[in-house]
Amino acid sequence: MSDGHAGRCLCGSLAYTTGSEPLWVTVCYCRFCQRAAGSDRMIEPIFEREHFVFTEGKPSVYTLPSEGSGKDVNVHFCSRCGTKLALTFERWPDRLGIYIGTLDHPSSVLASPENSKHIFVSEALPGTILPAGFKTFDRHATENDGTPIEPTVHTSPHLVGC
Numbered sequence: 001m002s003d004g005h006a007g008r009c010l011c012g013s014l015a016y017t018t019g020s021e022p023l024w025v026t027v028c029y030c031r032f033c034q035r036a037a038g039s040d041r042m043i044e045p046i047f048e049r050e051h052f053v054f055t056e057g058k059p060s061v062y063t064l065p066s067e068g069s070g071k072d073v074n075v076h077f078c079s080r081c082g083t084k085l086a087l088t089f090e091r092w093p094d095r096l097g098i099y100i101g102t103l104d105h106p107s108s109v110l111a112s113p114e115n116s117k118h119i120f121v122s123e124a125l126p127g128t129i130l131p132a133g134f135k136t137f138d139r140h141a142t143e144n145d146g147t148p149i150e151p152t153v154h155t156s157p158h159l160v161g162c
Contacts, residue, residue, distance in 0.1 A: 004051065005109065007102040009083035014059055016085060018098065019051030025111040026097065029128065030120035032067060036075065036084060037099065040125045044097040045109045049088065052096050059085060066091070068120070069144055091144075117141050117151065126161030130154060 004018035022045035033042035059076035066073050071091040077084045087097040100106050113133040121130060122138040130136055135151035136158075142148050 015056035
């Protein structure tokens, strides 16, 4: 097993290691992720929670219910500099997502058609370009009970809302 990837907050008070390679990469366009990332989307590698360790400091946690599932989402952040580092989920208690920009080497985790999905594309900002060949979903990729939802895969780049 890989030792994973290391990351930290802006001020260095919090640091982590993922302990493994990501299970997959989620690219999310929901309003929560837009607000949390301060961007039009969040790129979130997903890891096995049991392998992830904060190696420096202890994060503060902000909890709120997901508008999509109604289940709690926990945002792990640095109380000193405010950097959001990780998300844990009531819906998936054995998984953890990280904010890709907090990795020491963000380019070490690439989103490809084989390892990633684009979710909540129904909330993507007009003019967003969805890449060809990637799995896309209007909202979540599964129902609340875990039943998979069939993705849309565009054969050429797809322009949202135009």
